[in-house]
Amino acid sequence: MKIRNIYFKKGIPFFCLTIAALCIIVTLISQLIVSTYMAFLLVYPIKYPWQVITHIFLQGAPQALIPPEYPSDYGIRFTIGHLGYNLLLILPFGILVEKIIGTKKMLPIFVASWLIDLIACIIMGVYFTKKGEEFGCHGASGLAFCFVPLALYAIFVLGKKYGFGKLFKQVSFYFLIPFSLLTLYIAISPFVAGVPSMIIHLSAIIIGVIFTVVYRKTINSFFDGYH
Numbered sequence: 512m513k514i515r516n517i518y519f520k521k522g523i524p525f526f527c528l529t530i531a532a533l534c535i536i537v538t539l540i541s542q543l544i545v546s547t548y549m550a551f552l553l554v555y556p557i558k559y560p561w562q563v564i565t566h567i568f569l570q571g572a573p574q575a576l577i578p579p580e581y582p583s584d585y586g587i588r589f590t591i592g593h594l595g596y597n598l599l600l601i602l603p604f605g606i607l608v609e610k611i612i613g614t615k616k617m618l619p620i621f622v623a624s625w626l627i628d629l630i631a632c633i634i635m636g637v638y639f640t641k642k643g644e645e646f647g648c649h650g651a652s653g654l655a656f657c658f659v660p661l662a663l664y665a666i667f668v669l670g671k672k673y674g675f676g677k678l679f680k681q682v683s684f685y686f687l688i689p690f691s692l693l694t695l696y697i698a699i700s701p702f703v704a705g706v707p708s709m710i711i712h713l714s715a716i717i718i719g720v721i722f723t724v725v726y727r728k729t730i731n732s733f734f735d736g737y738h
Contacts, residue, residue, distance in 0.1 A: 512669060512673045512677075514666065514669065514681055514684060514687070515681070515682075515683050517610050517611065518607065518610065520610050524605070524609040526609055526618070527601055527602060527605040527606045527617075530651065530654070531601050533568040534597065534601075534651050537551055537565060538568070538571060538594055541569055545576065548572065551569040551649070552648070553565075553629075553632050553647065554645075554646070554647050555632075555640055556636075556640075564625070566649045567628070567650070567653070568651065569649040570593040570597060570650055571586065571591070571593045571594060572589060573586055574586030577589075597650065597651045597652055599690060600652075600694065601651065601654070601655045603662075603690070604661075604687065607665060608665065611665055611729070611730055612726050612730065616726060620657055620658075620661075620718070620719075621654060623718050623722070624653050624654045624715055624718050625654070627714050627718060628648075628653035628654075631653075631710055631711055632648035632711075635648070635710070636648070648707075648711075650708075652708070652712055652715065653711045654715065656716050657716075657719035659690075659716065660716060660719035660723045661719055661726065661730075665733075666678070666684065668730055694712075695716070697709075698712040698713045
């Protein structure tokens with residue numbers, strides 16, 4: 512059994528592909544039409560009802576809204592970095608999970624991560640507003656980080672069943688593990704993306720652990736029935 516074989520398993524990962532497409536489309540629109548950025552961004556108090564969902568697909572910020580003291584290319588570098596990293600979690604990790612547990616079981620993960628993300632953003636919005644500061648929330652990392660614990664557990668089960676020696680010889684393994692470690696570091700470190708982002712990232716990891724427990728039988732049975 513090879514990790515890459517799971518990706519090519521019959522069936523299209525509609526959930527992850529849809530999320531990735533929406534992230535690209537919403538972010539691209541906000542870059543090309545700057546006025547849409549604030550319409551997609553989740554702010555407190557919430558101005559438009561759709562902001563509670565569009566902020567997930569919004570990554571980065573247009574250069575026109577970046578303070579002048581920042582480099583002239585900061586906006587595009589920030590956007591590409593933010594979008595790129597989240598896609599590197601949603602696609603490799605998310606698709607691996609979706610192929611194993613199925614598309615329908617991805618929906619509860621999305622709903623749970625969205626609710627926690629929304630609650631955290633509103634609480635932080637209230638806090639910063641009381642301090643007289645503006646606060647905006649955007650990004651898909653609240654969902655993307657959820658996939659890491661699930662994917663790691665699946666890899667562990669794969670290694671336990673077919674042999675860790677074979678697992679350690681796979682290129683896919685050495686792609687996924689470094690990103691897992693980097694993601695964990697980002698989640699627990701307040702120095703990488705700031706305390707507000709750390710709270711959302713760490714919450715996502717915890718949600719991922721919870722769903723790993725919930726779906727552990729599904730993951731185990733996938734490998735039991737795989738030939």
